[in-house]
Amino acid sequence: MRPFAYHRPETVAAAVAQAGGADVMYLAGGTNLVDLMRLGVLTPATLVDVTRVTSATIEQTPGGGLLVGAGVRNSDLTAHPLVRSRYPLLAEALLAGASGQLRNMATVGGNLLQRTRCSYFQDVTKPCNKRDPGSGCPARTGDHRNLAIIEHSEHCVATHPSDMAVALVALGALVHVEGAAGARQVPMPGLHRLPGDDPSRDTVLVPGELITAVELPALPLAARSLYRKARDRASFSFAAVSVAAALQVEQGVVRDCRIALGSVAHVPWRAGRAEDALRGAPATEQEFARAADIELEQARPLPLNGYKVPLARNLIVRALADLAAVR
Amino acid sequence: MRESWDSRERIAGRAGRVTGQANTSGDAAAPPPVGADLRISVNGAWHALTVDTRESLLDTLRDRLGLTGAKKGCDHGQCGACTVLIDGRRVLSCLTLTVSLDDESVTTVEGLGLPGAPHPLQRAFVEHDALQCGFCTPGQICSAVGVLAEAAEGRPSLVTHRDRAHPGGSAEPVITGALPLDEEEIRERMSGNLCRCGAYPGILAAIAEAARAGEGAR
Numbered sequence A: 001m002r003p004f005a006y007h008r009p010e011t012v013a014a015a016v017a018q019a020g021g022a023d024v025m026y027l028a029g030g031t032n033l034v035d036l037m038r039l040g041v042l043t044p045a046t047l048v049d050v051t052r053v054t055s056a057t058i059e060q061t062p063g064g065g066l067l068v069g070a071g072v073r074n075s076d077l078t079a080h081p082l083v084r085s086r087y088p089l090l091a092e093a094l095l096a097g098a099s100g101q102l103r104n105m106a107t108v109g110g111n112l113l114q115r116t117r118c119s120y121f122q123d124v125t126k127p128c129n130k131r132d133p134g135s136g137c138p139a140r141t142g143d144h145r146n147l148a149i150i151e152h153s154e155h156c157v158a159t160h161p162s163d164m165a166v167a168l169v170a171l172g173a174l175v176h177v178e179g180a181a182g183a184r185q186v187p188m189p190g191l192h193r194l195p196g197d198d199p200s201r202d203t204v205l206v207p208g209e210l211i212t213a214v215e216l217p218a219l220p221l222a223a224r225s226l227y228r229k230a231r232d233r234a235s236f237s238f239a240a241v242s243v244a245a246a247l248q249v250e251q252g253v254v255r256d257c258r259i260a261l262g263s264v265a266h267v268p269w270r271a272g273r274a275e276d277a278l279r280g281a282p283a284t285e286q287e288f289a290r291a292a293d294i295e296l297e298q299a300r301p302l303p304l305n306g307y308k309v310p311l312a313r314n315l316i317v318r319a320l321a322d323l324a325a326v327r
Numbered sequence B: 001m002r003e004s005w006d007s008r009e010r011i012a013g014r015a016g017r018v019t020g021q022a023n024t025s026g027d028a029a030a031p032p033p034v035g036a037d038l039r040i041s042v043n044g045a046w047h048a049l050t051v052d053t054r055e056s057l058l059d060t061l062r063d064r065l066g067l068t069g070a071k072k073g074c075d076h077g078q079c080g081a082c083t084v085l086i087d088g089r090r091v092l093s094c095l096t097l098t099v100s101l102d103d104e105s106v107t108t109v110e111g112l113g114l115p116g117a118p119h120p121l122q123r124a125f126v127e128h129d130a131l132q133c134g135f136c137t138p139g140q141i142c143s144a145v146g147v148l149a150e151a152a153e154g155r156p157s158l159v160t161h162r163d164r165a166h167p168g169g170s171a172e173p174v175i176t177g178a179l180p181l182d183e184e185e186i187r188e189r190m191s192g193n194l195c196r197c198g199a200y201p202g203i204l205a206a207i208a209e210a211a212r213a214g215e216g217a218r
């Protein structure tokens, strides 16, 4: 590991100021960053530990939502009674991720900005456009079994690995950011970007910008929601495909819904086409399947990950059917 | 492997060399290691240390403080063998930078109990023959201590959430308060601790007994 200087500022302003130089990275729970530094994938010269500056509190907003500090540990967010009752899809997405130990360490900010688990990205002896722009994408013709089926590019076929982010995209969360140029708010979806011809950038944040909080909107519909994750083993494994869904049915008709997919694209994927197809439709399995098919028409699976298309379809149908049945 | 050589070199006083891939930092351009002073409590005793900023808590415990209970199974967060408790919460010492622990309190398996006076979970592991080679055991026990405390605090697992706390996403109030630990719960909550020998049946029985006795949590 490359030697690095370590700072632990006490204020957001100091953290942002210290992140101004070259080769500086923020450190939160360290569960992704320390691993990637040990692998030689990331080689910061300075770490700015933000665990004292990002809030670890969860507050109710005047609008009926929740403001979650970026420093809130994943295990604390998932245990919060209001998260469990108002946003079960978020509580379940967090609980479906990583392990008990990792969730005690991982923060909301770090979870959003974790890097892809593409094995070439993690192996510095291999080319990879995301790690080393212009070097190529061996995953396209190599091991892409767990990589993207939607909106990948010839430059990168990676997926975003976060479970939590899928729930946040379904909810339409607002990411609060602070940087040298001031504070701003980035809506989800919209934080993460598609690979296009520059896969080195995972998000729209500029270097040095600090995530300070994530705002969950008031969304009564989310009280009836869930997260389903298909994976190679029953627990402690990244998703093959996952779905976050919320459903509101009135007199047998879908009044409103939210659907997002994980592990299918470079971004946590909001299934907007499926949502549009469902609003106003009868709440039946046939309609759920029709909506899933409309969403997945845009899928362009690679030779080894075609299985993800029917898996995503079945997960969507199952999730919506379960939500519709509970009455 | 690379990391353990790295730590041995540092201890031998040859800290300037950077190991790792040539394209991460060439030896010629390798910046010097950075030291940092901190105070850390381990098993109730305070230590004033000067550490290399790169040092993991796992390496500090094993190579510097002689506490070899926590094991280096993978050094990447994937096995749980390095699990310890920080302020009573289970964490992975391999992904924790010691420099970030100024003024923190760490408990390792050695601090839970000793052969003459074992922790209830240590005793249950022995009684249920919950190990074969024993490499994963300190991590299993520290993790189980964390599990019992989390359940006592009413912290849910994925199976709690799906099956009991919130069936299918209905808007009923969630269950709070201490949660019972059946086999399914223990399996899910302990999934971050792998056992290469497959001693899982004994591990499960030991934790179930400690949970029933309600005495494992601290």
Ligand SMILES: Cc1cc2nc3c(=O)[nH]c(=O)nc-3n(C[C@H](O)[C@H](O)[C@H](O)COP(=O)(O)OP(=O)(O)OC[C@H]3O[C@@H](n4cnc5c(N)ncnc54)[C@H](O)[C@@H]3O)c2cc1C
Pocket: A025, A026, A027, A028, A029, A030, A031, A032, A033, A034, A035, A050, A054, A070, A096, A097, A098, A099, A102, A105, A106, A107, A108, A109, A110, A111, A112, A113, A114, A161, A162, A163, A164, A209, A210, A211, A212, A236, A237, A238, A239, B076, B077, B078
């Ligand atoms: C074995 C293993 C299994 C896992 N399984 C899963 C899984 O199934 N599902 C899942 O979703 N995740 C999984 N994870 C990933 C885990 O969720 C992430 O590593 C974790 O959420 C990252 O959070 P952190 O606080 O530790 O971030 P760090 O590692 O500290 O930081 C990650 C990145 O975010 C940046 N950063 C951190 N905080 C901020 C901030 N406030 N503002 C700006 N930048 C910031 C850092 O600079 C760094 O680039 C797994 C990890 C491991 C090791």
Ligand code: SF4
Pocket: A116, A118, A119, A120, A121, A127, A128, A129, A130, A131, A136, A137, A138, A139, A140, A147, A155, A156, A157, A158, A199
């Ligand atoms: S898919 Fe993306 S991350 Fe993986 S090798 Fe290709 S460029 Fe790198």
Ligand code: FES
Pocket: B071, B072, B073, B074, B075, B076, B077, B078, B079, B080, B081, B082, B083, B092, B093, B094, B095
């Ligand atoms: S050594 Fe820490 S998880 Fe394997």
Ligand code: FES
Pocket: B130, B131, B132, B133, B134, B135, B136, B137, B194, B195, B196, B197, B198, B199
């Ligand atoms: S007892 Fe050998 S690894 Fe668990």
